[in-house]
Amino acid sequence: MIGATISHYHILEKLGEGGMGVVYRAEDTRLDRPVALKFLLPDLTHNDEAKTRFVHEAQAASAIQHPASAPSMTSMRQLITGCSL
Numbered sequence: 001m002i003g004a005t006i007s008h009y010h011i012l013e014k015l016g017e018g019g020m021g022v023v024y025r026a027e028d029t030r031l032d033r034p035v036a037l038k039f040l041l042p043d044l045t046h047n048d049e050a051k052t053r054f055v056h057e058a059q060a061a062s063a064i065q066h067p068a069s070a071p072s073m074t075s076m077r078q079l080i081t082g083c084s085l
Contacts, residue, residue, distance in 0.1 A: 005029070009037055020044060020054060
């Protein structure tokens with residue numbers, strides 16, 4: 001996946017992996033800015049419940065509107081660098 005371009009996002013490095021997905025650092029080539037992209041794990045792509053939870057997570061994240069939160073669109077989020085929480 002690293003080095004691939006998906007739509008207008010160029011994948012640069014893997015940031016982490018959890019129970020449902022993998023997060024990559026990428027470059028938004030249209031807006032020339034760093035972003036974080038989250039993808040559902042390949043073995044979960046045929047699991048309807050997992051896909052539904054993934055979409056709900058993206059919808060919940062995109063509904064957050066606060067000056068201290070990064071804007072998000074489905075599985076793409078603004079990349080904010082710093083220490084790991």
